[in-house]
Amino acid sequence: MNLFHIAWRNMQQRGLATILTMLSMALGVCMVVLVLGISWVITESFSRNSNVGYNLIVGARGGSLQLTLNAVYYLSQPVGTIPYELFLEFLPGDGRAEEIHRVGGKIEEPDRKGLYSPYMSGGFAIPVCLGDYFGRFRVVGTTPDFFEKLQYGEMNDLKYRFASGRNFKDYDAENGYFEAVLGAQCAAERKCQVGDTLKTTHGDPEGDGHGQAFKIVGILEPTGTPNDRAAFINIEGFYLMEGHARAFENPMHPDADKEDVGEGGAQLPPRLALEKRDITAILVRTGNPMFAMNMQTTVKKSEVAEAASPIFEIGNLFSNFVDPVRYALLAVTTVVCFVSAISILVSIYNSMNERRRDIAVMRALGARRDVVLFVVLLESLLIACLGGLLGWLAGHSLGAVASSMIEYRSGVRVTFVNTITYYELWLIPGLVILATIAGVVPAFVAYQTNVSKNLGA
Amino acid sequence: MLAIQNLYRSFLLPDQTRLPVLDIPHLHINSGEQVVLIGESGGGKTTLLHCIAGILTPDKGTIELDGIHITKLSEAGRDRVRAAKIGYVFQTFNLLPGFTALENVRLGMTFGTGKHNVARAINLLERVGLGDRMHHRPGALSVGQQQRVAVARALANKPRLLLADEPTANIDPSNQQKIIDLIRENCREEGIALLLVTHSMHVAGQFNRVQQLEQLNRVCQSTAADAH
Numbered sequence: 114m115n116l117f118h119i120a121w122r123n124m125q126q127r128g129l130a131t132i133l134t135m136l137s138m139a140l141g142v143c144m145v146v147l148v149l150g151i152s153w154v155i156t157e158s159f160s161r162n163s164n165v166g167y168n169l170i171v172g173a174r175g176g177s178l179q180l181t182l183n184a185v186y187y188l189s190q191p192v193g194t195i196p197y198e199l200f201l202e203f204l205p206g207d208g209r210a211e212e213i214h215r216v217g218g219k220i221e222e223p224d225r226k227g228l229y230s231p232y233m234s235g236g237f238a239i240p241v242c243l244g245d246y247f248g249r250f251r252v253v254g255t256t257p258d259f260f261e262k263l264q265y266g267e268m269n270d271l272k273y274r275f276a277s278g279r280n281f282k283d284y285d286a287e288n289g290y291f292e293a294v295l296g297a298q299c300a301a302e303r304k305c306q307v308g309d310t311l312k313t314t315h316g317d318p319e320g321d322g323h324g325q326a327f328k329i330v331g332i333l334e335p336t337g338t339p340n341d342r343a344a345f346i347n348i349e350g351f352y353l354m355e356g357h358a359r360a361f362e363n364p365m366h367p368d369a370d371k372e373d374v375g376e377g378g379a380q381l382p383p384r385l386a387l388e389k390r391d392i393t394a395i396l397v398r399t400g401n402p403m404f405a406m407n408m409q410t411t412v413k414k415s416e417v418a419e420a421a422s423p424i425f426e427i428g429n430l431f432s433n434f435v436d437p438v439r440y441a442l443l444a445v446t447t448v449v450c451f452v453s454a455i456s457i458l459v460s461i462y463n464s465m466n467e468r469r470r471d472i473a474v475m476r477a478l479g480a481r482r483d484v485v486l487f488v489v490l491l492e493s494l495l496i497a498c499l500g501g502l503l504g505w506l507a508g509h510s511l512g513a514v515a516s517s518m519i520e521y522r523s524g525v526r527v528t529f530v531n532t533i534t535y536y537e538l539w540l541i542p543g544l545v546i547l548a549t550i551a552g553v554v555p556a557f558v559a560y561q562t563n564v565s566k567n568l569g570a
Numbered sequence: 571m572l573a574i575q576n577l578y579r580s581f582l583l584p585d586q587t588r589l590p591v592l593d594i595p596h597l598h599i600n601s602g603e604q605v606v607l608i609g610e611s612g613g614g615k616t617t618l619l620h621c622i623a624g625i626l627t628p629d630k631g632t633i634e635l636d637g638i639h640i641t642k643l644s645e646a647g648r649d650r651v652r653a654a655k656i657g658y659v660f661q662t663f664n665l666l667p668g669f670t671a672l673e674n675v676r677l678g679m680t681f682g683t684g685k686h687n688v689a690r691a692i693n694l695l696e697r698v699g700l701g702d703r704m705h706h707r708p709g710a711l712s713v714g715q716q717q718r719v720a721v722a723r724a725l726a727n728k729p730r731l732l733l734a735d736e737p738t739a740n741i742d743p744s745n746q747q748k749i750i751d752l753i754r755e756n757c758r759e760e761g762i763a764l765l766l767v768t769h770s771m772h773v774a775g776q777f778n779r780v781q782q783l784e785q786l787n788r789v790c791q792s793t794a795a796d797a798h
Contacts, residue, residue, distance in 0.1 A: 114673060114676045114677060114679070114680050114686060115680070116680075118673075119677070119680070122666075122668045122669055122673070123668060125668055126667065126668030470664070471666050471667075473664075474664045474665075474666060475666075475677070475681065476625075476649070477623065477625060477652070477658055477660075477664070478652075478653065478658075478677060478678050478681050478682070478723070479649055479650065479652045479653020479654070479678075479681035479682050479727075480649070480653075480680075480681040481645075481646050481649045481650075481681075482645070482646075482649075484681065564625045565620050565625050565626050568620075568625070568660065568664065
């Protein structure tokens with residue numbers, strides 16, 4: 114029989130008190146694990162999308178963080194819109210002129226190159242229009258480039274693939290400008306299949322419905338990005354829906370001063386004219402990543418729009434908001450663990466009076482003072498570590514049990530194992546230190562026990 | 571085997587005066603010898619046993635056990651000697667309630683030789699008639715059975731000296747003789763010296779050497795003289 118066995122028997126002897134103390138430690142550790150797990154989910158859901166395949170987001174002036182949250186994560190409402198003309202300035206090479214003649218309408222200097230085109234050689238610019246909803250899911254009006262040019266994943270090397278169907282087209286002979294693609298989760302939750310139609314609501318999930326239906330032509334494979342939780346429609350169809358055309362002229366650039374290039378794409382049905390188009394954001398990848406900083410400064414100085422670097426903004430979000438909250442929660446849960454440690458101390462200390470005789474007996478049988486001290490410390494350590502193990506298992510099990518809800522909310526797949534972080538290794542020395550602190554007072558009482566006095570006859 | 575010379579022990583009273591309890595000029599017990607110690611309550615019998623076991627340290631004098639001067643040892647040294655060479659049977663048994671009978675016996679081995687001779691522990695329990703109760707906790711055993719476990723535990727490390735402090739005081743008369751026989755037989759079989767404290771003249775009458783504390787202890791003698 115070793116000292117471990119003796120400590121175990123002492124714990125059994127005080128079964129209910131031991132279990133309750135263990136549970137209080139389990140609760141503390143469970144909370145630590147949950148906080149770490151939740152912060153992992155948050156980090157994962159943001160970081161896996163921070164490498165978005167573009168290095169600049171251009172949108173209405175306001176907060177660059179809100180612009181990022183809005184355009185990358187489809188969170189919060191758009192700050193405002195920017196004119197489509199600005200998007201044209203980002204098109205590489207002769208893209209501006211080509212796009213003007215493809216769309217048609219009135220614009221100043223239709224045949225010049227875009228202002229930012231020198232930065233854009235080898236890059237791309239993709240327009241995004243937000244504001245509509247499909248159920249609870251955001252509707253993104255964009256071009257087919259969104260799925261052809263953007264890539265995702267930590268290394269930004271994964272192409273968007275379709276579980277069924279295909280990408281929407283700029284114009285389709287059968288569906289016209291009204292084709293849509295659904296993210297995996299959106300399709301699953303809305304029980305949509307290729308061939309179905311969708312109608313969007315304006316402004317918010319409970320807003321007025323648009324009468325225009327879009328044919329669903331493709332459903333994306335799950336990507337673990339916010340795009341799983343969005344519906345993508347052709348931007349040309351988006352513009353043709355009621356209420357999506359610009360209602361007022363830009364007083365700085367009156368239409369009368371613009372040159373009319375006529376209707377674009379002669380054989381196709383008319384599109385919304387250039388001067389009536391607004392967009393929420395432009396997703397820009399410069400030809401050379403080094404140009405992004407310069408371009409961002411230039412856009413900001415123009416005072417027409419805001420330019421944000423998504424990676425920088427996400428980094429800022431973490432260091433300014435997420436990390437402090439995480440540390441605050443960890444501090445609270447650490448306090449809970451300390452309280453649990455104190456309950457271990459109180460529990461063992463309270464039992465010392467009734468155990469003095471047992472300790473005296475052990476001493477009379479030849480146990481040295483340091484041995485009885487060690488037995489009490491071991492007991493505290495066992496309670497703390499078993500409680501900790503229980504809490505650790507409970508924390509990860511809760512995460513696994515709630516995995517479908519977490520995935521539904523965040524797009525992050527949670528299993529028992531993948532939320533285990535190396536931070537949790539700190540739990541081991543943490544628990545040992547707490548157990549030692551909790552055990553040291555009763556252990557000292559055991560150490561000091563007067564054998565002769567407590568033996569009785 | 572056990573030699574006590576000029577043993578003096580007193581206790582500090584709340585008024586800071588010292589109350590003498592033991593003043594024994596000489597006591598000697600040979601190896602394997604069985605001695606019964608009788609005396610009045612409060613006469614210092616338990617204090618003497620505690621001093622011999624190294625649980626208490628005397629103010630003066632020497633205690634030598636098997637050639638080892640217990641009184642010169644550190645506390646840890648006395649613990650080691652107690653674990654290895656002394657078995658102790660208490661009046662109130664002092665079994666640990668959370669441990670089975672077998673574990674209580676093995677507990678003595680844990681702090682003693684460190685050798686976990688489970689076979690000996692089982693054998694001892696069988697010898698005291700508890701072969702079928704070794705996995706029972708003290709609460710499930712009768713008073714007599716508990717004291718038998720205590721005897722087995724005291725013998726676990728093959729001590730050189732067994733100290734028994736009124737081992738039958740809390741046991742019904744029908745079991746008292748069985749416990750005394752058990753202790754004496756086992757000590758005889760294993761060559762263990764025995765110092766047994768009792769109030770019972772019936773028990774004392776069975777021993778060849780009966781030692782009255784009043785004859786040994788000068789404190790008792792002076793108290794008696796003061797009474798006269």
